[in-house]
Amino acid sequence: MGTKERRERERVETRDRILDAAREMFATRGIEATTMRAIAERIEYTPTAIYHHFKDKDALILELCHADFRALGRQFTRMERIDDPVERLRRIGLAYVDFAIAFPNHYRIMFMTSIPPHEHEDKNPEEDAYGFLVKTVEDGIAQGRFRPEFSDPEELAQIMWSGVHGIVSLHLAKCDSPWIDFRPLRPTSEKLVDVMVRGLLRDPQG
Amino acid sequence: MGTKERRERERVETRDRILDAAREMFATRGIEATTMRAIAERIEYTPTAIYHHFKDKDALILELCHADFRALGRQFTRMERIDDPVERLRRIGLAYVDFAIAFPNHYRIMFMTSIPPHEHEDKNPEEDAYGFLVKTVEDGIAQGRFRPEFSDPEELAQIMWSGVHGIVSLHLAKCDSPWIDFRPLRPTSEKLVDVMVRGLLRDPQG
DNA sequence: TTCTCTTGCTTAACACTGTTAAGTGAGTGA
DNA sequence: TCACTCACTTAACAGTGTTAAGCAAGAGAA
Numbered sequence: 001m002g003t004k005e006r007r008e009r010e011r012v013e014t015r016d017r018i019l020d021a022a023r024e025m026f027a028t029r030g031i032e033a034t035t036m037r038a039i040a041e042r043i044e045y046t047p048t049a050i051y052h053h054f055k056d057k058d059a060l061i062l063e064l065c066h067a068d069f070r071a072l073g074r075q076f077t078r079m080e081r082i083d084d085p086v087e088r089l090r091r092i093g094l095a096y097v098d099f100a101i102a103f104p105n106h107y108r109i110m111f112m113t114s115i116p117p118h119e120h121e122d123k124n125p126e127e128d129a130y131g132f133l134v135k136t137v138e139d140g141i142a143q144g145r146f147r148p149e150f151s152d153p154e155e156l157a158q159i160m161w162s163g164v165h166g167i168v169s170l171h172l173a174k175c176d177s178p179w180i181d182f183r184p185l186r187p188t189s190e191k192l193v194d195v196m197v198r199g200l201l202r203d204p205q206g
Numbered sequence: 207m208g209t210k211e212r213r214e215r216e217r218v219e220t221r222d223r224i225l226d227a228a229r230e231m232f233a234t235r236g237i238e239a240t241t242m243r244a245i246a247e248r249i250e251y252t253p254t255a256i257y258h259h260f261k262d263k264d265a266l267i268l269e270l271c272h273a274d275f276r277a278l279g280r281q282f283t284r285m286e287r288i289d290d291p292v293e294r295l296r297r298i299g300l301a302y303v304d305f306a307i308a309f310p311n312h313y314r315i316m317f318m319t320s321i322p323p324h325e326h327e328d329k330n331p332e333e334d335a336y337g338f339l340v341k342t343v344e345d346g347i348a349q350g351r352f353r354p355e356f357s358d359p360e361e362l363a364q365i366m367w368s369g370v371h372g373i374v375s376l377h378l379a380k381c382d383s384p385w386i387d388f389r390p391l392r393p394t395s396e397k398l399v400d401v402m403v404r405g406l407l408r409d410p411q412g
Numbered sequence: 413t414t415c416t417c418t419t420g421c422t423t424a425a426c427a428c429t430g431t432t433a434a435g436t437g438a439g440t441g442a
Numbered sequence: 443t444c445a446c447t448c449a450c451t452t453a454a455c456a457g458t459g460t461t462a463a464g465c466a467a468g469a470g471a472a
Contacts, residue, residue, distance in 0.1 A: 003469070011420080036459060046422050048461080057459065112318060114379055130386060149397070155389045159373070159398045166372020167365070173320055180336060183361045191355070192365045199405030209440070217449080242430060252451050254432080259449095263430065415472075422465075429458065436451070442444085 015053045017043045023064050027105040031061065031113075065115055068106045072099050073128025080132075085139035086197060092133055093164045093193040100168040101185060112169055133157045147202045156200070163196045164189065221259045223249045229270050233311040237267065237319075271321055274312045278305050279334025286338075291345035292403060298339055299370045299399040306374040307391060318375055339363045353408045362406070369402045370395065 021042045025034040036057060040047040054060045075095045082088040100107040109115070137160070138153045140146055150156045171185050198204045227248045231240040242263060246253040260266045281301045288294040306313040315321070343366070344359045346352055356362045377391050404410045 007419085007468090014420085035457085037457090047459085048423085049421055051460070052420065112375070112379055114382065152389070154387060155394055155397070158376075158386075158389055158394060159401060162372035162376055162398060163369050163402075164372070165376050166368035166370070169318070169375055170364070170368055170371050173318055176320065180364075181360060183358070183364055188361055188364060191361070192368060195365060195405035196369075196401055197405070199401035199403070204410065213440090213448085220449085241428085243428090253430085254452085255450055257431070413472100416470090418467105418469075420465105420467095423463085424461100425463100426461080427459095430456095432453100432455080434452085434454100436449105438447105438449095440445105440447075442446100 011053075014043070014045070014049075018045075018050055018053055018060070019063065022060050026061070026064065026109065027103065030105060031109055061109060062115060064106075065110055068103070068110055069129060072096075072110075073132065075099055076129050076132045079136075085136050085143060086145055086201065088136050089133075089140060089160065090193055090197055092136060093160060093196075094190065096161075096164045097168055097186065097189040100172070104172055107168065108172060111165060112172065130157070130161075133161065145202060146200050150200060160196060160200075163192055167192050217259075220249070220251070220255075224251075224256055224259055224266070225269065228266050232267070232270065232315065233309065236311060237315055267315060268321060270312075271315055274309070274316055275335060278302075278316075279338065281305055282335050282338045285342075291342050291349060292351055292407065294342050295339075295346060295366065296399055296403055298342060299366060299402075300396065302367075302370045303374055303392065303395040306378070310378055313374065314378060317371060318378065336363070336367075339367065351408060352406050356406060366402060366406075369398055373398055 018039065021039050022034070025039060025042065036050055037047045040050055050060070054063070075098075076092055079088050079091045079095065082091060134153050134157045137146075137156045141151060141153060141156070146156065167185065167189050171182060174180060175182060224245065227245050228240070231245060231248065242256055243253045246256055256266070260269070281304075282298055285294050285297045285301065288297060340359050340363045343362045347357060347359060347362070352362065373391065373395050377388060380386060381388060
C-alpha cells in the first residue's frame, strides 16, 4: 500500500517542475516568447505532458498569477503594524513599486494584460492586496485625514493605485523608448507618492 | 505620359486600403487577434500582397502608431491658447484620458506595449504630445507655481503622465476583472488630476 | 503467476500564425 | 513586336497552441 500516495506525490512533483520551469522562463524571456515546447524541453518532457497537468497555457499562467498576487498581498500585510493610516498608505505605495521593480515580468502579467477569465476556482486573487489597500484608506477616512470629497474608500484606493501603477507600467512598457528620458523609477515614485498623498490630505502637513 | 503618376497613385491607394483595414481591425478585435490573412481578406488581396507595401506586421503597426501619436499631439496643442499653465496642465491630463476613452485599442498599442524598435524613420513620434506637456510644466515652473522640489520639468511631466496613464491603463487592462468594482473612469480621472495638481502646487488654492 | 485495468506519458498530427521564394501576367516603353 | 517592370499570386516553410490515439510500466484481482 501507500503506492497511491506515492503516485500522487510524484504527480504533484512533476506538476511543480512544470510550474517552476514556466515561472522562470516567463519571468526571463517573457510570457509570449516562452512556448509550451520550450517549457517541456527544459523539464525533459514532451509538450503534451504539460496538458495532463494544466488545461492549457492560460491555466498555467493563471496559476502562477495567483501565487504572485498572494506574494504581493504578503508584502502589503507586512505594513499592518504601522498605526498611522496615512503613513501606511505611503508605504503600501512604495512596496507596490518595489514589487514591480523586483518582478517586472510577473508585474506585466498581473497588471498589464487582461488575464483570461477562465473559471477562477478560488476567490479574488488580488483581494488580499487590494483589500488591504482599501482597508487602510478606510482607516484614514475614519480618522478624518482626507479631504471631505474623498469619502468613497474604493474610489480613493483606485486613485492611489492608479498613481503607482502608472509610473511603474510606463517604465515597463516604454523604458527602451529612445524618445523619452525617463527619470529613475524609485526616487520618482517616492515623489509621486508624496504628491498624491499631499493632494489627498485635508491637512497637507500631516 | 503621366502613367507613372497614375501607377504611383494606385500604389498608395491600395497601401491606404491596407492601412485602413488594419486600423479598423486592430481597433475592434485587438492587435494580436487580427491576422495578416484576415486583413488581406478584408481588402480582397492575398496575404502576401501586404508584404509588398509593408516590411512586416510590426511595420504596419508602427505606421498606424505614428498617426495616432500625431492625433494625440493635435488634441494637446488645442490647449495652447490656455494662458494659465496650471489650468493647461489640468486640461492636458483630461484630454489624455478622453483620448484613451475614445480610442482604447489605439491607446493599448501606443502606451501599453513595447513598440518594436525597428528603425524609426522620422523623429520622436510622441515628441509632439510629450514635448507639449513638458513645455507646459516648464511654464509653470518659470512662474513659480510648483513646490520648489519640482524643478526638473521632465520629472514633473513624467509624474503627471504617470497619474493619468495609470488610471486609464488600469481600466483598460482590468475593467473586466470581477474582483474590482471600478469607479467610473472619467469622473475619477478628474479627481485624480485635481489630487495631483494640488499635490504639486506651491500654493494649493490656486 | 497471469490477466486486466489504470495512468502518466509519447507519437503524430491538425489548424493556425507570420513570412518568403518563385512565379504570373497585365501593361509600359522601345 | 518584344523585352521589361512590377503589383500581385501560388505554394510553401517554420513556428505556434493543442489534441486524438496509442504505448508501456505498474497496481489490483484471479
